[in-house]
Structure formats: structure tokens, C-alpha cells
Amino acid sequence: MPVFTPIPHDEFVNQVHALAAALVRDDWTPSFIIGIGRGGLAPAVYLSHATGLPMLSVDHSSQVEDFSDAPLIRLAARTREGERLLFVDDINDTGATIGKLRAALATAGAARDSIRFATLLDNKRSAEQVEYRAEVIDRQTRKDWFVFPWEAVAPQSSLDADAAEVPERIA
Numbered sequence: 823m824p825v826f827t828p829i830p831h832d833e834f835v836n837q838v839h840a841l842a843a844a845l846v847r848d849d850w851t852p853s854f855i856i857g858i859g860r861g862g863l864a865p866a867v868y869l870s871h872a873t874g875l876p877m878l879s880v881d882h883s884s885q886v887e888d889f890s891d892a893p894l895i896r897l898a899a900r901t902r903e904g905e906r907l908l909f910v911d912d913i914n915d916t917g918a919t920i921g922k923l924r925a926a927l928a929t930a931g932a933a934r935d936s937i938r939f940a941t942l943l944d945n946k947r948s949a950e951q952v953e954y955r956a957e958v959i960d961r962q963t964r965k966d967w968f969v970f971p972w973e974a975v976a977p978q979s980s981l982d983a984d985a986a987e988v989p990e991r992i993a
Contacts, residue, residue, distance in 0.1 A: 824965070824966070824967040824982075824985040824986075824992040825965065825966045825967065825992075826966070826967050826969050826981060826985075827966040827967065827968050827969065828968075828969045828974060829942075829968055829969065829970050829971065830971070831971045834865075834868075834942070834970060834971050835868070836956075837865075837942040837943075837956035837957060838865060838868040838869050838872055838942075838956070839872060840956040840957075841865075841869055841872075841910075841940050841942070841954050841955075841956050842869060842872040842873050844940075844954045844955075845873060845908075845940075845954065848954075850906065850938065851875075851906065852875060852906045852907055852908035852938070853875075853876075853900075853905035853906045853907065854875065854876050854877065854878050854900075854905065854906075854907055854908070855869055855870050855873070855875050855876070855877045855878070855908050855910055856877070856878050856879065856880055856897065856907050856908065856909045856910065857877060857878070857879040857880070857910055858879075858880055858882050858909055858910060858911040858919065858923070859879055859880065859881035859882055860881070861911055861912035861913065861970065861972075861973075862909070862910045862911035862912055862941075863879055863972075864912075864970070864971070864972045865910050865911070865912055865942055866879065866910040869910055869940070875908075878893075878897075879893075880893045880894060880897070880909075880923070882919060882922070882923065891926060894923065894926045894927055894930055895930045897927070897930075897932070898927050898930035898931050898932035899930070899931075901927075901932045901933040901936035901937060902931060902932070902933055904936070905936065906936045906937075906938075907936060907937050907938070908938050908939070908940055908954075909923060909937065909938070909939045909940070910939075910940050910941070911939070911940075911941050911942075912941065912942050912943065912968075912970055913941055913942060913943040913944075913945070913968065914939070914941040914943070914944045914945055914948045914950060914952050914955070915943075915945050915948065915961065915988075915991055916945070916948060916949060916988060916991065917945075917948035917949035917950030918949075920939055920948075920950040920952065921949060921950050923939075924937070924950070938952075938953040938954065939952040939953060939954070940952060940953065940954035940955065941954075941955055941956075942955075942956045942957065942970075943955070943956070943957050943958075943959050943968060944957070944958050944959070945958075945959055945960070945961045946958050946959070946960050947960060947961050947962055948961075961991060965991070965992045965993065966992075967981070967984075967985040967991075967992055969981060
């Protein structure tokens with residue numbers, strides 16, 4: 823049985839401010855913040871407001887080609903024209919989502935130095951690394967299923983199903 827750990831709204835806002843501050847400290851400014859659907863959309867909206875940077879989205883979780891893969895081809899072309907893209911997700915857990923996005927962008931010919939990733943929570947044991955994070959976790963010792971504010975309205979059965987998708991994350 824997973825341990826469900828709610829992330830209070832105030833903590834989420836603090837995480838967004840931490841990402842915004844990390845961007846300010848860096849000399850790399852994105853042209854666009856790209857929210858990764860579904861979990862990265864709310865953080866991307868907040869980060870867009872916090873930084874004043876425009877936001878776009880890729881609906882990776884839908885697995886509907888017109889909204890997941892096709893936009894990556896267009897975004898890759900934008901990087902070849904000099905634009906920088908910051909992809910935002912809620913958590914870098916196993917690295918599967920970030921790995922798929924990086925591979926798709928590379929296949930589409932994206933300029934590698936024009937793409938970065940940011941997450942609220944970053945598992946230090948993930949197969950993929952992000953450039954910006956608000957908080958580092960260690961999945962070897964912390965198996966909680968984090969419930970972000972936008973997930974708090976979901977029925978428990980939905981949270982249970984999401985947590986069970988990759989059992990090793992929570993076992």
C-alpha cells in the first residue's frame with residue numbers, strides 16, 4: 823500500500839519560486855516554457871507567471887499523436903531557429919518521460935543546447951537528469967506517492983491506479 827503524501831499549495835508555490843530563482847541565477851533564458859501534460863501543466867503555468875515567460879504545452883500523457891509527438895517536431899524546428907525551450911514536469915521519477923521527450927526531440931533534429939528540463943521533484947536516482955529542480959528526493963529511501971494540488975481532487979481509486987502503474991517507485 824503506497825504512502826500518499828499531499829503537497830500543500832503553499833509548498834507547491836514555493837517550489838515554483840525556487841525554479842524561477844534558479845532560472846534568474848543562470849545565464850540561459852528560455853524563449854518558451856513548455857508544460858508537459860498532464861503533471862507539468864500547472865507548474866508550467868505558474869512558472870510562466872512567475873518569470874513572465876510565454877508558455878506552450880505538449881500533451882505527452884494523452885499519447886494522442888497530434889498533441890504529443892507532432893508538437894515536438896515543430897518545437898525541434900524552433901530550436902534550430904535559435905529559440906530555447908524549457909520543458910517543465912511535476913516530477914522526474916524514473917526518467918521515462920524526459921527520456922522519451924529528449925529522444926523524440928533529437929530524432930526531430932532539435933538543437934541539443936537549446937533544450938532544458940525542470941521539475942518540482944527530482945529523483946537523484948533517475949535515469950535522466952534535469953537542469954533545474956526545486957527539490958531532490960531519493961526513491962531508494964523515499965517511496966511516497968506525491969499528490970500535487972491539481973491531483974488532490976482526483977478520486978482515491980484514480981490515485982491508487984496512478985501509483986500502481988510503476989510499482990517499484992512505491993515498493
